Amino acid sequence: MSYFEAILLGLVQGIAEFLPISSTGHLILTREFFGFQTNYDLAIDATIQFATILAVLIYFRKDLSELAVGLWKRIQGVPLSKEMNILFFALVLGTVPGVIAGLLLEDTMGTFFRDSHLVAWMLIGGSLLFILAEYVSSKITEHTELSIRRGILIGFFQALALIPGTSRSGATISGGMLLGLTREKAARFAFLLSFPIILGSGAKKILELKEAGVFESEWTTILVASLVFTSGIASIHYLLKFLKNHTLYVFVVYRILLALLVFAIV
Numbered sequence: 001m002s003y004f005e006a007i008l009l010g011l012v013q014g015i016a017e018f019l020p021i022s023s024t025g026h027l028i029l030t031r032e033f034f035g036f037q038t039n040y041d042l043a044i045d046a047t048i049q050f051a052t053i054l055a056v057l058i059y060f061r062k063d064l065s066e067l068a069v070g071l072w073k074r075i076q077g078v079p080l081s082k083e084m085n086i087l088f089f090a091l092v093l094g095t096v097p098g099v100i101a102g103l104l105l106e107d108t109m110g111t112f113f114r115d116s117h118l119v120a121w122m123l124i125g126g127s128l129l130f131i132l133a134e135y136v137s138s139k140i141t142e143h144t145e146l147s148i149r150r151g152i153l154i155g156f157f158q159a160l161a162l163i164p165g166t167s168r169s170g171a172t173i174s175g176g177m178l179l180g181l182t183r184e185k186a187a188r189f190a191f192l193l194s195f196p197i198i199l200g201s202g203a204k205k206i207l208e209l210k211e212a213g214v215f216e217s218e219w220t221t222i223l224v225a226s227l228v229f230t231s232g233i234a235s236i237h238y239l240l241k242f243l244k245n246h247t248l249y250v251f252v253v254y255r256i257l258l259a260l261l262v263f264a265i266v
Contacts, residue, residue: 002220003219003220003223005034005036006220006223006224006227007223007227008030008034009027009030009031009036009048009224010048010051010223010224010225010226010227010228010231011227011231012026012027012030013026013027013048013051013052013224013227013228013231013232014051014052014055014227014228014229014230014231014232014234014235015231015232015234015235016235017052017168017169017228017232017235018052018055018169018191018232018235018236018239019167019169019235019238019239019251020126020130020167020169020170020173020174020239020248020251021123021167021170021251021254021255021258022119022122022123022126022161022164022165022166022167022168022170022255023052023167023168024164024165025119025122025123025164025165025166025167028114028116028119028164029116029119029258029262032116032266048224048225048228050198050199050201050202050203050205051224051225051228051229051232052198052202052228052229052232053194053195053198053199053202054225054229054232055228055229055232055233055236056191056192056194056195056198056232056236057195058229058233059191059233059236059237060188060191060192060195063188063192064192064195066084067084067087067088067091070084070088071088074088086146086147086148086151087146087151087192089148089151090146090147090148090150090151090152090154090189091151091192091193091195091196093148093151093152093155094151094152094154094155094158094193095155095158095193095196095197096152096155097152097155097156097158097159098155098158098159098161098162098197099197099200100159101159101162102159102162102197102201105162113162113163113164114164116262116266117262117263117266118163118164118165119164119165119262120165120258120259120260120262120263120266121165121259122163122164122165122166123165123255123256123258123259123262124255124256124259125165125166126165126166126167126170126171126174126255127251127252127255127256127259129170129171129174130170130174130248130249130251130252131249131252132174132178133173133174133175133177133178133248134177134247134248134249136177136178137177137178137182137183140180143180143181143182143185144179144180144181145181145185146176146181146185146189150176150179150180150181151189151193153175153179154172154175154176154179154186154189154190154193155193156175157171157172157174157175157176158171158172158175158190158193158194158197165259168190168194169187169190169191169194169239170248170251172186172189172190172193172194173186173187173190173243173248174186174248176189176190183243183244183247183248184240184243184244187239187240187243188240191236
């Protein structure tokens with residue numbers, strides 16, 4: 001991987017992972033547009049996503065540390081608070097649909113899901129989901145809180161993000177809004193829910209790369225990780241602040257315009 005490729009893909013991954021625009025879809029389109037040739041293709045997506053999880057870990061360190069302490073207390077027989085108990089089981093059980101879907105669709109993810117036109121169609125399809133979520137949310141007079149059942153259902157929306165162009169954050173935020181959560185609460189849970197599945201996927205792919213002997217040089221690895229980490233934290237902070245007072249419609253416009261551009265030039 002050249003330094004130019006490392007810089008570009010690192011920035012694309014870090015920014016697009018948390019904004020509801022699909023990081024994997026943007027990586028596919030970026031590599032195709034610039035003609036990047038890689039012999040690890042899907043694996044590099046998960047490898048640089050592994051650096052993204054550090055951004056989640058640092059930004060949500062308070063939430064995650066409270067979960068870790070709560071889990072340790074639970075092991076020792078100390079009951080968790082109601083809110084912590086709900087969050088813990090919502091995260092654990094909400095991760096299951098994505099894990100199962102990932103295992104079942106692993107082969108398809110490396111072939112059919114690499115198509116640029118599919119990415120474009122999913123950019124449009126995801127936009128329709130955003131519009132539906134905004135419409136339903138606008139009709140809700142009293143928003144609900146997270147529950148274990150809602151966490152599991154949001155997990156099914158996260159599984160949709162295995163198809164490039166959908167967007168993990170976009171799908172889970174929309175799912176949360178459809179189930180009655182506010183945009184901001186849906187976004188916070190979406191980011192926390194991404195932690196275990198990206199961590200598992202990244203660890204698996206990194207081991208595969210190491211065994212295959214196609215690990216990147218030290219400097220390009222550090223460069224990609226640094227860019228993904230810093231731009232990832234900035235994206236999380238921006239989106240949480242943005243969603244307090246704004247809708248998802250700006251991302252709908254961007255996604256549809258990008259999809260039309262793909263259809264026009266690919």
